[in-house]
Every structure is written in structure tokens, then in C-alpha cells.
Amino acid sequence: MAARRIVITSGKGGVGKTTTTANVGAALAKRGHRVILIDADIGLRNLDLVLGLEKRIVFDLVEVAEGRCQLRQALIKDKRFESLSILPAAQTRDKDAITESQFAAIVEQAAEAADYVLIDCPAGIEAGFRNAVAGAKEAIVVTTPEVSAIRDADRVVGKLNDKHLPIRLIVNRLRPDMVRSGDMLSVEDVCEILSVELIGIVPDDEEIIDTTNKGEPIVLDDTARLRMIYDKIARRLEGDVVPFTNFDGQSLLGRLFGALKAG
Amino acid sequence: MIEWVKKMFGQTPSSSTAKERLRLVLMTDHLALAPEIIESMKRDLVDVISRYVEVDREKVEVNFEREDKALAMLANIPITAVARPNKPEEEPKAKAEPAPAAEPEPVAEAVAAEPQAKATTSTMSGPPPTRRRRKKKAGGSKPAPAH
Ligand SMILES: Nc1ncnc2c1ncn2[C@@H]1O[C@H](COP(=O)(O)OP(=O)(O)OP(=O)(O)O)[C@@H](O)[C@H]1O
Ligand SMILES: [Mg+2]
Numbered sequence: 001m002a003a004r005r006i007v008i009t010s011g012k013g014g015v016g017k018t019t020t021t022a023n024v025g026a027a028l029a030k031r032g033h034r035v036i037l038i039d040a041d042i043g044l045r046n047l048d049l050v051l052g053l054e055k056r057i058v059f060d061l062v063e064v065a066e067g068r069c070q071l072r073q074a075l076i077k078d079k080r081f082e083s084l085s086i087l088p089a090a091q092t093r094d095k096d097a098i099t100e101s102q103f104a105a106i107v108e109q110a111a112e113a114a115d116y117v118l119i120d121c122p123a124g125i126e127a128g129f130r131n132a133v134a135g136a137k138e139a140i141v142v143t144t145p146e147v148s149a150i151r152d153a154d155r156v157v158g159k160l161n162d163k164h165l166p167i168r169l170i171v172n173r174l175r176p177d178m179v180r181s182g183d184m185l186s187v188e189d190v191c192e193i194l195s196v197e198l199i200g201i202v203p204d205d206e207e208i209i210d211t212t213n214k215g216e217p218i219v220l221d222d223t224a225r226l227r228m229i230y231d232k233i234a235r236r237l238e239g240d241v242v243p244f245t246n247f248d249g250q251s252l253l254g255r256l257f258g259a260l261k262a263g
Numbered sequence: 264m265i266e267w268v269k270k271m272f273g274q275t276p277s278s279s280t281a282k283e284r285l286r287l288v289l290m291t292d293h294l295a296l297a298p299e300i301i302e303s304m305k306r307d308l309v310d311v312i313s314r315y316v317e318v319d320r321e322k323v324e325v326n327f328e329r330e331d332k333a334l335a336m337l338a339n340i341p342i343t344a345v346a347r348p349n350k351p352e353e354e355p356k357a358k359a360e361p362a363p364a365a366e367p368e369p370v371a372e373a374v375a376a377e378p379q380a381k382a383t384t385s386t387m388s389g390p391p392p393t394r395r396r397r398k399k400k401a402g403g404s405k406p407a408p409a410h
Contacts, residue, residue: 147281147288154289158296182276189282193289 003111004237006118007040007136007165011152013123015144016172019208021120022050023226024140024200026217027234029084033115036075038107039089040132041122042097048088052215053078062090065102071109080220095127100134107135116237125159139165141196144173145185154194168199170233175204176247187247200233201244202226283332290334294327301325308338317344 008021021037029035039047042062048054059074064087071087078084087110090097110117121132133139139160143153153169160167171187178184191198207226211218218224219231232242294301305325312318319341326337 147285150285151288151292154292158293179278182278185278185281189278193282193285 003034003114004116005107005111005135005137006116006140006237007121007132007138008118008140008142009121009129009132009156009160010123010142010149011125011154011156012143012149015149016142016170016202017123018046018050018120019212020140020142020170020172020202021118022047023218023230024233024237025084025086025116025118026051026078026081027219027230028116028118028237029078029081030219031231031234031238032083034083034113035081035085035116035118036110036114037084037086038110038117038119039086040103040119040128042089042093042095042128043091044122045089045091047086047120048076049215050212051078051086051217053086053088054215057088060088060090061106062093062097064106065098071106072113080217095122095131098131100131103131104135111135125155129156129159133160133163133165136165139167140170140199141167141194142170142172143190143194145171145175145179145187145190150185150190150193157194157196167196168236169194169196170200170202171198172202173204174201174247179247198244199236200229201247202229203247287329287332287334291327291329294334305338309340312340316342316346319343 008017008024010017018039018041025035025037037047037051038061039045040061041047045060048057053076056076058076059069061074063069064071064074075085075087078086087106107117107119117135119132119136122128141153141156141160143149157167169191171190174187175184179186185193187198187201203226205226207218207224211221211224218226221227229245232245235242305323308325309318309320309323313320322339322341324339326339328335328337
């Protein structure tokens with residue numbers, strides 16, 4: 001039973017890769033899967049902070065790569081879940097402190113002990129990106145509905161295509177009100193432009209900032225508005241067909257599905 | 264309310280502008296990332312044109328320009344010689360009329376002097392930029408209409 005190895009990437013920085021990795025990972029763990037999250041953003045470690053695990057770090061990714069500790073010693077178990085752990089990035093090293101093959105080997109090893117390995121990719125398309133993609137078998141591209149984020153996402157999609165990785169898209173920080181008034185690209189537009197299969201739509205919501213402040217995954221908060229959003233993404237990853245929340249007021253998703261099936 | 268007013272005055276919503284701009288910029292990006300496609304397109308283009316007129320292959324230039332709502336391909340193909348139009352034996356297919364290209368230049372070596380005939384200008388708009396391009400698939404490097 002090979003684990004799924006999914007890199008979460010975007011090209012442009014700050015569009016929500018880390019937030020997505022943390023919350024989708026937590027949602028998968030809550031659904032009973034064994035999940036390992038790998039922070040590939042060497043030098044700009046954040047995943048631990050978003051999940052509230054920053055105080056428990058002992059070893060990091062680079063130390064595992066250098067053979068200074070075992071993977072299992074470096075993994076931090078999230079006590080709130082049965083089966084979620086993270087491998088933190090090194091904070092005081094450079095992106096080139098690790099090679100692609102070292103990275104791939106770590107992902108490989110993590111995959112032996114998990115059902116899902118999610119890799120939080122750094123921004124950009126250079127060494128850090130190549131590392132993060134090295135051990136992945138599929139990709140989630142995160143974008144916001146903005147021109148620069150989409151252009152960068154397109155660039156990344158091209159690179160992932162070159163590697164023959166299947167790609168799914170998350171449109172993050174959607175503002176349905178702005179879409180309605182014609183001031184923001186719709187999810188449909190974004191999917192059409194990128195021609196990538198959609199796997200999630202996450203609205204722009206201060207809840208994200210609030211839960212990130214506290215270091216709590218959204219799926220743990222039963223009152224959270226976005227809880228179902230991440231749970232649905234997790235289910236779609238499992239292969240379920242889950243209808244998309246309609247933020248549009250029209251039959252957006254029916255049409256979207258139609259378009260994707262047809263195209 | 265403001266939106267309503269905007270619509271009243273027929274203002275294009277900024278999301279449409281964004282979409283249009285993205286479409287163009289991505290086409291340009293994709294072309295820039297696929298020099299081998301441009302090369303082979305250039306070759307094919309010249310092959311076709313040289314069936315009708317003699318062309319200076321060395322001096323062929325292909326450029327892309329962004330126009331208002333489309334991407335235009337501008338090919339500059341210097342014609343060095345044009346055969347005499349009367350060719351009675353071959354069925355006069357539409358092609359055999361080498362357009363009223365200036366007076367048949369004193370065949371050959373007319374290159375430099377000649378106001379280079381701008382051979383092709385085609386416009387690419389329409390479908391969104393296709394993906395799965397920029398593959399270096401051995402041989403066939405045409406921008407397939409994926410999907
Ligand atoms: N759906 C959302 N609604 C509101 N805020 C969000 C949303 N998604 C992300 N954010 C905020 O955007 C910021 C950037 O998010 P995040 O760190 O996940 O991006 P990133 O892609 O990992 O960035 P980097 O490229 O620097 O690694 C954070 O402050 C986060 O709280
Ligand atoms: Mg990040």
C-alpha cells in the first residue's frame with residue numbers, strides 16, 4: 001500500500017500553501033489516515049507554527065538528510081490527532097543544504113509509515129521547488145484569483161506537466177461578493193485559464209488568521225465555517241465525488257464539472 | 264449599488280479585463296517557453312511559401328506582437344524570386360497566381376534591394392492557451408490542442 005505523495009505548490013509566495021498543507025493534512029488525519037507533513041521551505045520554516053507545534057522541534061529535515069538523526073526522531077507527533085506528524089524544515093540553513101535525491105529518499109521513507117505525505121513547497125520555481133517536487137507523485141497547485149498568482153501557477157503547472165505529475169487546483173481566498181460584482185475572477189475563469197482539475201475552493205476568511213494565530217487546525221473547531229471546506233478537500237483526495245459549495249449564486253459548479261468532463 | 268451604476272455605464276468589469284490580459288500573457292509565456300515549436304512552425308511556413316515563390320530562408324523572421332485583444336504572429340519572409348505566372352500545363356490551382364507581387368524581380372539576387380514582402384500575418388486568439396505544450400516530444404513538436 002503505497003502512500004500518496006502530494007506536493008503543495010503555487011509559484012507565487014503567500015497564496016496559502018502552508019495553510020492548505022496544515023489544514024488538508026489535519027482533515028485527512030481526522031478522517032483516520034496516517035499523515036506526514038513535510039515542510040520543504042528550508043530557511044523559512046512555518047508549518048510548525050501554523051499547527052502550533054513549534055515548541056516541540058528537536059531535529060529537522062536537513063539533519064535527517066545528513067544522517068544526523070533518524071526520520072522517526074525528527075517527526076513531531078501532533079497530540080490532537082491519532083496520526084498526524086510533521087517533519088520541520090531547517091530554519092538556519094539554505095535551500096541548497098539538501099539535494100533532490102536526498103529529499104526524494106526522505107519522502108520515500110516517510111511514505112512507508114503513512115497513507116498521505118504532503119509536502120509544503122516553498123515559493124518560486126528554483127532549487128527549493130525542485131526538491132519539494134522530487135519525491136512527489138501528484139501535486140496540488142494553490143492559487144488566488146489574481147492575475148499574478150495565476151500566471152505563476154501556470155508556470156508551475158507547466159513544470160509539473162514536464163514531470164508528468166497529476167495536478168489538482170485549489171482556488172484560495174475567494175471573495176464571492178467581488179466575483180458577483182465582476183471585480184474578481186471566478187473559480188470557473190481560473191479553472192478555464194489554467195485547465196487543471198479543481199479540488200477545492202476556499203473563501204477568504206479571517207477565521208484562517210484566527211486559527212493560525214492560535215496554532216489550531218480548522219477541522220478541530222466544530223464551529224468553524226471553513227471546517228467542511230477542508231474536510232471536503234480531504235474527501236476529494238480520497239476519491240469521493242463531493243459537490244462544490246456554490247459561492248456564486250448560479251449553477252457554477254454544474255457547469256464547471258461539465259466543462260471539465262468535456263474538456 | 265456601485266456595480267449597478269458601473270454596469271449602467273457599460274464599464275467592463277475588471278474581472279473581464281483580468282481574464283483577457285491573462286489569456287494573452289499566458290499565450291506569450293507559452294510561446295517563449297517553446298522555442299522549438301516556433302522553429303518548426305517557421306520551417307513549415309517557409310516550406311509552404313517556397314512552393315510558390317523563392318524565399319531567402321536565412322532571413323526569415325517570425326515575431327509575435329500583442330495587439331489589442333489578440334496575439335499576432337508576424338512573419339517576414341524575403342522573397343528572392345517569383346516564377347512567371349503562366350504555367351499552362353499545370354492545372355491552375357488557386358495558388359498559381361503568385362499574387363501581384365511587384366513586377367517579377369530580375370530573378371534571384373534581388374534580396375536586399377527588395378522591399379521585403381510581408382508574407383504572413385496571422386492572428387491567434389480564440390481558445391485559451393493550450394497546455395501540455397512545451398514538451399520536447401521527439402520529432403512532433405506541434406502545439407497540440409490538448410485536453
Ligand atoms: N483563505 C484564506 N483566508 C484568509 N487568509 C488566508 C487564507 N489563506 C491564507 N491566508 C493568509 O495568507 C497568508 C499567507 O498564507 P500561507 O503562509 O499559507 O501562504 P504560503 O503560500 O505558504 O506562503 P509562502 O510562499 O511564504 O510559503 C497567511 O497570513 C494566511 O493566514
Ligand atoms: Mg509557506
